[in-house]
Amino acid sequence: AQSVTQLDSHVSVSEGTPVLLRCNYSSSYSPSLFWYVQHPNKGLQLLLKYTSAATLVKGINGFEAEFKKSETSFHLTKPSAHMSDAAEYFCVVSVERAAGNKLTFGGGTRVLVKP
């Protein structure tokens, strides 16, 4: 079985300051991990993915995440928040052996960016 826990349901940052979204996972097998972003009433867009290559993954819009197996974490960071980063973010785990390549979603972190 696999599961994902996003440690903060809401994060508030000021524009230009760093963003940190925390994610812990559990998996019986080597996982793939993803971060998706969702703007209001929109579908999900992939920010980045980890698939057992480099542990530091760079994504779109200046985001990056580091896979730490010893801590079972995959935290998402951005050095400087922009107003357009206000959205909901989902940490997602997938295991190859899961039938249908099913994804397991965290509960989401809603990011508020203050001017």
Next chain:
Amino acid sequence: DGGITQSPKYLFRKEGQNVTLSCEQNLNHDAMYWYRQDPGQGLRLIYYSQIVNDFQKGDIAEGYSVSREKKESFPLTVTSAQKNPTAFYLCASRPASGGFNEQFFGPGTRLTVL
């Protein structure tokens, strides 16, 4: 443009009615998925299909039905048996080849039961 389209964007249903949500993709992806999203929660898998004419139940299939007669289409019917159907519904697809391909999502349909 390649992508996933869902229609309608907003849908209103009276209690006791069945409704069908459309999902079409022109990405030539083999696998397609339906998710339900409720406020403050992550996505939950309703049904998925890995090939034409075949589909499997996800975690919350009760009260829903699907068909996969064409590779590009995966419609979802919300039946009157679904007790709390008001939610945001998202369709996704991915190529079958490879182990860890991400899923690509459509823009969603918001269903409200009146």
